[in-house]
Amino acid sequence: xxxxxxxxxxxxxxxxxxxxxxxxxxxxxxxxxxxxxxxxxxxxxxxxxxxxxxxxxxxxxxxxxxxxxxxxxxxxxxxxxxxxxxxxxxxxxxxxxxxxxxxxxxxxxxxxxxxxxxxxxxxxxxxxxxxxxxxxxxxxxxxxxxxxxxxxxxxxxxxxxxxxxxxxxxxxxxxxxxxxxxxxxxxxxxxxxxxxxxxxxxxxxxxxxxxxxxxxxxxxxxxxxxxxxxxxxxxxxxxxxxxxxxxxxxxxxxxxxxxxxxxxxxxxxxxxxxxxxxxxxxxxxxxxxx
Amino acid sequence: xxxxxxxxxxxxxxxxxxxxxxxxxxxxxxxxxxxxxxxxxxxxxxxxxxxxxxxxxxxxxxxxxxxxxxxxxxxxxxxxxxxxxxxxxxxxxxxxxxxxxxxxxxxxxxxxxxxxxxxxxxxxxxxxxxxxxxxxxxxxxxxxxxxxxxxxxxxxxxxxxxxxxxxxxxxxxxxxxxxxxxxxxxxxxxxxxxxxxxxxxxxxxxxxxxxxxxxxxxxxxxxxxxxxxxxxxxxxxxxxxxxxxxxxxxxxxxxxxxxxxxxxxxxxxxxxxxxxxxxxxxxxxxxxxxxxxxxxxxxxxxxxxxxxxxxxxxxx
Numbered sequence: 001x002x003x004x005x006x007x008x009x010x011x012x013x014x015x016x017x018x019x020x021x022x023x024x025x026x027x028x029x030x031x032x033x034x035x036x037x038x039x040x041x042x043x044x045x046x047x048x049x050x051x052x053x054x055x056x057x058x059x060x061x062x063x064x065x066x067x068x069x070x071x072x073x074x075x076x077x078x079x080x081x082x083x084x085x086x087x088x089x090x091x092x093x094x095x096x097x098x099x100x101x102x103x104x105x106x107x108x109x110x111x112x113x114x115x116x117x118x119x120x121x122x123x124x125x126x127x128x129x130x131x132x133x134x135x136x137x138x139x140x141x142x143x144x145x146x147x148x149x150x151x152x153x154x155x156x157x158x159x160x161x162x163x164x165x166x167x168x169x170x171x172x173x174x175x176x177x178x179x180x181x182x183x184x185x186x187x188x189x190x191x192x193x194x195x196x197x198x199x200x201x202x203x204x205x206x207x208x209x210x211x212x213x214x215x216x217x218x219x220x221x222x223x224x225x226x227x228x229x230x231x232x233x234x235x236x237x238x239x240x241x242x243x244x245x246x247x248x249x250x251x252x253x254x255x256x257x258x259x260x261x262x263x264x265x266x267x268x269x270x271x272x273x274x275x276x277x278x279x280x281x282x283x284x285x286x287x288x289x290x
Numbered sequence: 291x292x293x294x295x296x297x298x299x300x301x302x303x304x305x306x307x308x309x310x311x312x313x314x315x316x317x318x319x320x321x322x323x324x325x326x327x328x329x330x331x332x333x334x335x336x337x338x339x340x341x342x343x344x345x346x347x348x349x350x351x352x353x354x355x356x357x358x359x360x361x362x363x364x365x366x367x368x369x370x371x372x373x374x375x376x377x378x379x380x381x382x383x384x385x386x387x388x389x390x391x392x393x394x395x396x397x398x399x400x401x402x403x404x405x406x407x408x409x410x411x412x413x414x415x416x417x418x419x420x421x422x423x424x425x426x427x428x429x430x431x432x433x434x435x436x437x438x439x440x441x442x443x444x445x446x447x448x449x450x451x452x453x454x455x456x457x458x459x460x461x462x463x464x465x466x467x468x469x470x471x472x473x474x475x476x477x478x479x480x481x482x483x484x485x486x487x488x489x490x491x492x493x494x495x496x497x498x499x500x501x502x503x504x505x506x507x508x509x510x511x512x513x514x515x516x517x518x519x520x521x522x523x524x525x526x527x528x529x530x531x532x533x534x535x536x537x538x539x540x541x542x543x544x545x546x547x548x549x550x551x552x553x554x555x556x557x558x559x560x561x562x563x564x565x566x567x568x569x570x571x572x573x574x575x576x577x578x579x580x581x582x583x584x585x586x587x588x589x590x591x592x593x594x595x596x597x598x599x600x601x602x603x604x605x606x
Contacts, residue, residue: 004438011439026462058461118341121354122361131533133576141560141568145382216449224451231544239454247457247545255457263450270449 019062026058027051060253068253069260081237084261090238091226092265094154098161099222103215105162106169113170114177114203115195124174131167139229157238161225165218172214176207205284212277219269227262239265297342300335307332311371319375329371336364384566392566393573400555400574407539407552408578411467415474416535420528422475423482430483431490441487444480452477456542467551470542477538478531485527489520522597525590532582536575 028051035042052061060068069084076083109127113120139160146156180202188198230240239262246254307328310318319326343357366386372378373385380388393400430437456473463469493516501511543553552571559567 003435004442007435007438008442010435011443118337118344118357121344121357122340123358125358126362129580133572133579138556138568138572141556141565144560145565148382220449220451224453227451228453228541231541243454243457244545247460250461252458252461259454259458262454263446266450267446 016062019059023057023059023061024048024051027054030054030058056250057252060256064253065256065260068257072254072257073261084239084242084257087237087239087242087258088261088265091223091230091240091262094157094229094238095161095219095222095226095269097154098158098225099165099219101158102162102165102222103169103218106166106214106218107173107211109166109170110173110177111199113174115199127167127170130163139225139231143229157226157229160229161222164221164225168214168217168221169211172210173207176210177203179210180206208284209281212273212281215277216270216273219273220266223262223266223269297339300339303328303331303335307367307371311367311374314374316374317377319372320377325375329368329375333364333368336360381563381565384569388566389569389573392564393570396567396570400570402550403552403555403571404574404578406467406548406550407470407543408536411470411539411542411551412474412535414467415471415539416478416531418471419475419478419535420482420531423479423527424486424524426479427483427486427490430487437487440483444484447480448484453538453541456538457545459542460546465546465548470539470547473542474535474538477534481530481534482524482527485523486520489523490516492523493519521594522590525586525594529583529586529590532586533579536579536582540575 028047031047031050031054032042051057052064057064072082072084078085078089080086109123113124113127142159143156146152146159177199184202185198188202193201226238227240227243230238231244239258242258243255246252246258310325310328315321340357340360343353343360346353370385370387373383384392426440430440453473455476456469459469459472459476463472497515497519498511501515506514540553540556543551544557547554552575555571556568559565559571
């Protein structure tokens with residue numbers, strides 16, 4: 001454990017060192033070009049000193065990103081349009097809405113597939129094929145089209161998130177619902193249990209470990225969907241909108257801080273699903289490897 | 291036989307619906323709302339026919355791939371009927387026939403987009419990303435410190451929206467395909483790394499010992515024991531990455547691109563409300579995505595014929 005921590009920490013140190021070095025090189029070049037265009041004299045010490053506080057740097061150094069984060073998270077009130085918390089909360093709304101509906105849809109499809117043979121052979125290939133379609137690409141379109149019929153705000157974004165998160169849930173649930181012990185199934189059969197009984201008393205439980213593993217994937221996918229769906233909405237807010245406006249105006253610090261908030265949000269969401277998994281699976285006696 | 295009589299009725303219903311859709315004027319549901327009943331009847335007949343096809347015995351195995359095709363046909367027929375029947379504006383939802391016409395009429399442009407996005411950005415990024423993930427995993431399996439450092443990072447990376455780095459990459463590598471390839475490299479690296487590492491570690495200790503008693507060289511152990519064990523995992527990553535790569539390229543093009551490329555086409559034609567062209571681009575992307583996935587699946591099947599997951603299929 002200690003050794004693992006050590007490796008991780010040393011990796012982080014290396015990454016930050018490389019980051020500073022890269023920032024020096026990239027911003028330094030930018031600075032030199034700038035100075036030469038103005039026909040000014042420059043020395044290396046001057047460039048090194050200036051590289052870390054260029055305005056709109058190619059690669060902002062970690063402390064610059066940190067300053068931007070503090071500025072946009074702590075210094076701004078939460079309701080302000082420049083606060084990242086405000087934007088993160090917009091993204092979170094559509095992520096969670098899409099995730100909940102996507103998982104429910106995925107579970108429903110899986111139940112249908114497991115219980116109906118026609119549905120399996122006609123639907124299952126398309127469930128898989130649906131994921132080879134880069135649906136994320138039409139995210140902007142769905143937002144625009146739904147906007148044309150006056151559906152705006154959280155719902156179009158949630159639809160994208162839903163589409164992305166239903167697939168992991170379906171696949172895992174089909175596998176999980178079928179993974180119940182053959183002996184148990186036969187026992188239920190001798191009790192002359194109905195399909196409903198078998199589902200609620202046996203299959204649903206055998207599927208839970210699979211479901212949670214896939215929910216972690218699904219919630220990360222839902223976040224990606226929400227962020228991409230925010231790209232065309234422009235001024236309406238959200239982390240995706242921050243990324244886009246940052247890229248239009250060359251505000252690299254804004255891009256990086258939005259990215260870091262998105263990454264933190266993603267890991268917190270996955271972590272929360274992990275906690276829920278642990279609690280639930282422990283309550284049923286720690287059958288983690290069922 | 292009453293059963294075959296029923297089937298004839300089903301087929302007649304479906305044909306009637308087809309004739310209605312192809313020959314009637316736009317807006318026939320508005321004009322005559324009872325026609326919608328025919329659509330329900332068609333859907334019901336199709337479901338019944340599909341049900342019969344699934345319960346056919348094994349002698350008619352060749353109809354199996356037909357079932358999803360018929361299902362898709364039914365979906366497209368319903369889509370076409372509703373869009374045409376209620377005269378829905380093509381800006382909201384173009385009908386499949388409109389999309390198909392747009393696809394046929396714009397083949398040169400769509401081909402140029404495909405070349406820019408798929409043949410340049412996706413292929414380059416995919417190859418570099420997967421290869422480097424594979425190589426670093428080789429290194430990490432021998433070096434514990436590297437593994438301990440990269441594994442948590444890999445898990446972290448799978449939880450975060452990597453497409454977000456697209457604007458940064460566009461800033462660094464310019465508007466052309468290189469920036470898209472860079473996004474794809476970062477997106478595909480970690481899935482490949484984690485899967486290869488898990489695969490290489492899944493080798494049986496007994497097998498390893500056996501190879502050792504045969505005095506096998508390191509390269510022999512790798513090619514005859516480790517690599518075959520890791521292949522299922524590697525193919526998993528390859529398939530996952532093929533979908534990720536296309537998404538990465540298209541999304542990265544939203545942040546700036548020369549005036550060609552599938553992401554560019556989608557974002558500009560959305561702006562001009564040419565929805566049929568947008569959908570045509572998506573059809574191209576979907577076909578490219580499914581074909582590359584299918585090709586990988588075929589390759590996997592031919593390389594992993596010995597694996598239990600494929601052998602089981604043959605017996606049943």
